[in-house]
Amino acid sequence: MREQIQLLYDLQQIDTRLARAAEELSKMDHGAKLARQAKAAQKELEELQARLHAVQTDQRDAELAEKTVEEKIERNRKRAYGGEIANPKELRHIEQETQALERQRGALDEKILIAMAEAEELAAQVAAKEQEFREKVREYKKTTAEQKSRQAELEAETARLKAQRSELCPRIDAAKLRLYESLRPAMRNLAVVALDGNTCSGCRVQLPSKAVERAESFTEITRCDSCGRILYGGFAKPHHSDDE
Numbered sequence: 001m002r003e004q005i006q007l008l009y010d011l012q013q014i015d016t017r018l019a020r021a022a023e024e025l026s027k028m029d030h031g032a033k034l035a036r037q038a039k040a041a042q043k044e045l046e047e048l049q050a051r052l053h054a055v056q057t058d059q060r061d062a063e064l065a066e067k068t069v070e071e072k073i074e075r076n077r078k079r080a081y082g083g084e085i086a087n088p089k090e091l092r093h094i095e096q097e098t099q100a101l102e103r104q105r106g107a108l109d110e111k112i113l114i115a116m117a118e119a120e121e122l123a124a125q126v127a128a129k130e131q132e133f134r135e136k137v138r139e140y141k142k143t144t145a146e147q148k149s150r151q152a153e154l155e156a157e158t159a160r161l162k163a164q165r166s167e168l169c170p171r172i173d174a175a176k177l178r179l180y181e182s183l184r185p186a187m188r189n190l191a192v193v194a195l196d197g198n199t200c201s202g203c204r205v206q207l208p209s210k211a212v213e214r215a216e217s218f219t220e221i222t223r224c225d226s227c228g229r230i231l232y233g234g235f236a237k238p239h240h241s242d243d244e
């Protein structure tokens with residue numbers, strides 16, 4: 001009987017580890033969240049780059065327009081002070097035109113300054129967003145590589161545990177195995193539990209001393225009065241001792 005109860009306990013350890021591996025595998029997102037974040041950062045980066053480009057184009061256009069205006073002003077100056085125009089009316093006309101051109105130049109100057117400031121601000125935003133994007137891509141690569149190797153580990157562990165399980169099960173009496181399997185789904189995958197002093201470690205209810213004695217003697221299957229789990233009266237294996 002001792003061997004049978006020990007086998008049930010060992011089977012429980014295998015199933016607990018199988019469930020843990022399955023749960024960890026199911027929680028893996030394979031970098032999906034980081035991939036979404038990287039994609040979002042890339043989209044924002046492209047939008048900022050497009051805005052920067054538009055502002056820089058505006059600035060260049062204004063600079064070209066200003067150059068043309070300055071050339072016109074210079075030409076008018078030469079005509080007005082070159083002495084070739086004697087007609088005062090025509091001179092006044094040139095002067096008025098020059099004044100209008102100078103106002104245009106002022107407006108263009110302002111436009112250029114605003115565009116320069118905006119471009120500087122956007123360039124800083126582009127640099128920060130580029131940094132963020134690169135960071136997300138790096139995190140994504142790191143996470144997927146880590147998850148991939150962890151996945152391989154868990155899959156190998158699962159295969160090993162399943163092999164152990166199919167080697168172990170035939171050694172357990174059919175009726176005991178049926179009891180174990182019938183308890184497991186209702187008991188959150190925990191059909192066999194160790195004693196914790198005189199307490200059931202499954203439901204934490206204190207056990208009568210008779211039940212504790214019976215479990216510790218291994219003479220028959222002892223079940224917790226409260227939750228119905230099979231009690232194991234031997235030394236509980238620490239959680240990660242089973243990597244043999």
Ligand SMILES: [Zn+2]
Nearest residue numbers: 200203224227
């Ligand atoms: Zn219990």
